[in-house]
Amino acid sequence: RPLPLSYMVFDGPALQPPLVFLHGLLGSKGNFRAIARALVQRSGRKVLTVDARNHGESPHSPVMSYEAMSLDVQRLLRQLHLPKCVLVGHSMGGKTAMTLALQQPDLVERLVSVDISPTESVTVTDFQAYIAAMRRVSIPARIPRSTARRLAEDQLSPVVQVSAVRQFLLTNLVESEGRYTWRVNLEAISHHLAKIMGFPVFHAPYPGPTLFLAGSDSPYISSEDYPEIERLFPEAEIQYIPGAGHWVHADKSQEFITAICNFLL
Structure with missing residues (x-):
């Protein structure tokens, strides 16, 4: 549908x-x-x-x-x-x-x-690693957006080593009622990643x-x-x-x- x-x-x-x-x-x-x-x-x-x-x-x-x-x-x-x-x-x-x-x-x-x-x-992409890193990010509730973004970037950086790529991924970080989440549906994307590739x-x-x-x-x-x-x-x-x-x-x-x-x- x-x-x-x-x-x-x-x-x-x-x-x-x-x-x-x-x-x-x-x-x-x-x-x-x-x-x-x-x-x-x-x-x-x-x-x-x-x-x-x-x-x-x-x-x-x-x-x-x-x-x-x-x-x-x-x-x-x-x-x-x-x-x-x-x-x-x-x-x-x-x-x-x-x-x-x-x-x-x-x-x-x-x-x-x-x-x-x-x-x-499949052989040329790092997206599987990026998605896994995004799913592991943990951010406390009710903190300033700038702090949340910095925490998320710090947690992504060991896997996503290129700054421009980290900034691109961080465009998906959103705040809702004091909690920070990813606006992309990481579960569905991860489940179907082989098909997407x-x-x-x-x-x-x-x-x-x-x-x-x-x-x-x-x-x-x-x-x-x-x-x-x-x-x-x-x-x-x-x-x-x-x-x-x-x-x-x-x-x-x-x-x-x-x-x-x-x-x-």
């Missing part, structure tokens, strides 16, 4: 299909706020940023699969009366976008998969224009993935942004925005 997703709209004057951004694992719609504003200015198109199920302000569910997340986005497109869109998905959001394009190609004018391929990601089986390709936009310093799209990319996305272009890691849009935001705008031409 598709869920009603939380989303933000950044309005633009252009009549072309809007861009719909789908974030990665443990992310949220706020990850693309600055990018969305810049793309409205550069392209004129409306931009939506969306919280996936079990993330951000969207509902929680024990079900976590790309087929289910695709149906959630399809429900949102119908709700907003959008017959077509440009799907831009990072990591988990990229696999959701690819799934939707392969299931319902008529809904997708163009597709951008950011630093993820339609293959298994994989990708569904498809036989019919998506025929539309597709951009695989990768970070040159990231292992998530390699030459070993090219045959499967070409099989499922025969019109695909693969582009690497120099000096960017897995979070391409955060590491090299201007280059990322320019690559998206060039793809829209």
Whole structure:
């Protein structure tokens, strides 16, 4: 059963299909706020940023699969009366976008998969360790937010050694009635992590224009993935942004925005 997703709209004057951004694992719609504003200015198109199920302000569910997340986005497109869109998905959001394009190609004018391929990601990811570390965090009730954040960061740091990654994970720390919790559904995500790291089986390709936009310093799209990319996305272009890691849009935001705008031409 598709869920009603939380989303933000950044309005633009252009009549072309809007861009719909789908974030990665443990992310949220706020990850693309600055990018969305810049793309409205550069392209004129409306931009939506969306919280996936079990993330951000969207509902929680024990079900976590790309087929289910695709149906959630399809429900949102119908709700907003959008017959077509440009799907831009990072990591988990990229696999959701690819799934939707392969299931319902008529809904997708163009597709951008950011630093993820339609293959298994198990060997290149640290997310299992991150989730386990987040689940172990313990914070006393009714302390200042700054103190809670510092305590959470101290507890994450032995496992999550890159400061930028810790700050990204800490965007999920929220306070409710004096208690601090993670707004992501770590239980459901942990239970389905193997499925999230994989990708569904498809036989019919998506025929539309597709951009695989990768970070040159990231292992998530390699030459070993090219045959499967070409099989499922025969019109695909693969582009690497120099000096960017897995979070391409955060590491090299201007280059990322320019690559998206060039793809829209």
